[in-house]
Amino acid sequence: MNNTELQSRLLDWYDQNKRNMPWRGCGDPYKIWVSEIMLQQTRVDQATPYFERFMEHFPTVHDLAQADQQEVLKVWEGLGYYSRARHLHAASKLVVNEFDGKVPDNWEDINKLKGVGPYTAAAVLSIAFQKKHAVMDGNVIRVLSRYFGIEDNVRTTKTKNIIQEYADELISEERPGDFNQALMELGATLCTPSSPECEVCPLQKNCVAFKTLRTEEIPYKSKKKKRPHHQIGVGIIMNKEEEVLIALRPNDAMLGGLWEFPGGKQNEDEEMPDTVRRELKEELDVDVAVKKPFMKLDHAYSHFKITMHAYLCEIQKGTPKPKSSQEVRWISIDELDDYPFPKANRKLTEKLMNLNRGQQELEI
DNA sequence: AACCCGGGGCC
DNA sequence: GGCCCAGGGTT
Numbered sequence: 373m374n375n376t377e378l379q380s381r382l383l384d385w386y387d388q389n390k391r392n393m394p395w396r397g398c399g400d401p402y403k404i405w406v407s408e409i410m411l412q413q414t415r416v417d418q419a420t421p422y423f424e425r426f427m428e429h430f431p432t433v434h435d436l437a438q439a440d441q442q443e444v445l446k447v448w449e450g451l452g453y454y455s456r457a458r459h460l461h462a463a464s465k466l467v468v469n470e471f472d473g474k475v476p477d478n479w480e481d482i483n484k485l486k487g488v489g490p491y492t493a494a495a496v497l498s499i500a501f502q503k504k505h506a507v508m509d510g511n512v513i514r515v516l517s518r519y520f521g522i523e524d525n526v527r528t529t530k531t532k533n534i535i536q537e538y539a540d541e542l543i544s545e546e547r548p549g550d551f552n553q554a555l556m557e558l559g560a561t562l563c564t565p566s567s568p569e570c571e572v573c574p575l576q577k578n579c580v581a582f583k584t585l586r587t588e589e590i591p592y593k594s595k596k597k598k599r600p601h602h603q604i605g606v607g608i609i610m611n612k613e614e615e616v617l618i619a620l621r622p623n624d625a626m627l628g629g630l631w632e633f634p635g636g637k638q639n640e641d642e643e644m645p646d647t648v649r650r651e652l653k654e655e656l657d658v659d660v661a662v663k664k665p666f667m668k669l670d671h672a673y674s675h676f677k678i679t680m681h682a683y684l685c686e687i688q689k690g691t692p693k694p695k696s697s698q699e700v701r702w703i704s705i706d707e708l709d710d711y712p713f714p715k716a717n718r719k720l721t722e723k724l725m726n727l728n729r730g731q732q733e734l735e736i
Numbered sequence: 737a738a739c740c741c742g743g744g745g746c747c
Numbered sequence: 748g749g750c751c752c753a754g755g756g757t758t
Contacts, residue, residue: 414742
């Protein structure tokens with residue numbers, strides 16, 4: 373199968389089988405850019421409702437550039453990898469101030485945008501501007517490694533460079549954006565990690581992995597390290613006015629720009645209430661009484677897991693000061709929904725709000 | 737090159 | 748449980 377035949381088979385399949393996506397076929401470089409940022413390490417079905425909501429809040433790059441970061445993060449809340457939102461927001465200002473409000477249509481300039489790497493640059497240039505740049509994402513790696521029978525570890529830079537060269541050679545002149553999307557669509561819907569649907573695949577005829585019955589072995593990936601598990605203690609500090617204390621995480625930290633209930637990791641041979649007292653002293657410079665357990669929950673991040681133990685607390689001495697955090701604030705339970713919280717903390721705010729609505733006893 | 741960075745769905 | 752996902756940034 374030569375390149376022309378592969379392209380026409382793939383594009384014909386794509387024309388008949390592509391899924392509907394709100395940014396697909398819109399021709400708006402801003403929307404395509406935002407969609408590609410949201411789709412980094414995120415499935416289409418997960419990103420789609422966020423994309424719709426994002427466009428309602430920020431229909432143009434100017435709306436995004438003028439928005440407050442807190443507002444952007446609130447719309448992004450729950451989607452994860454929050455540096456994407458901060459970088460996108462910063463990049464929108466660059467587009468407005470340096471590029472006349474137009475998403476760059478060339479490789480050099482688009483790579484000046486924060487959060488835009490090789491994949492996203494190629495995706496936006498090809499899909500929005502019909503420029504011939506081949507993308508390489510997890511789908512392309514899987515499809516091409518199977519098609520060409522590449523058995524090397526695809527986590528290495530060397531193997532990725534080889535696959536990128538194949539993609540560069542295969543990409544269609546006439547429809548580079550559709551070709552890229554077709555390859556990814558094939559990987560997302562037919563050429564899946566397990567149980568691929570080879571019987572209906574348009575590339576079956578020349579696929580090395582199919583012909584040698586090795587689709588379950590290719591692509592080969594070296595194992596990842598297993599994630600450590602930490603015990604985390606946090607304090608829900610309430611005052612006489614039934615307000616709770618929340619802290620703003622620094623922009624350069626994990627979950628940067630989001631709010632949380634202060635706390636931290638349990639030390640060895642330390643009781644959890646002592647952990648909470650110690651952490652709140654370190655982070656806020658206050659002495660608290662740990663009154664009673666409020667909630668225990670498990671949560672998984674990319675590189676570790678936690679069990680979070682939340683306690684209702686009361687300040688005995690001192691006034692909370694932002695030490696490890698950027699800012700602290702007393703707010704009413706009703707206002708918790710107005711602030712961006714990471715998922716694990718959001719589970720705590722939901723319980724607080726439910727109890728509050730039910731007039732339950734939040735007293736300690 | 738290795739590590740960091742969320743959350744959700746699937747097996 | 749682990750794996751995967753339309754990856755990029757930092758060290």
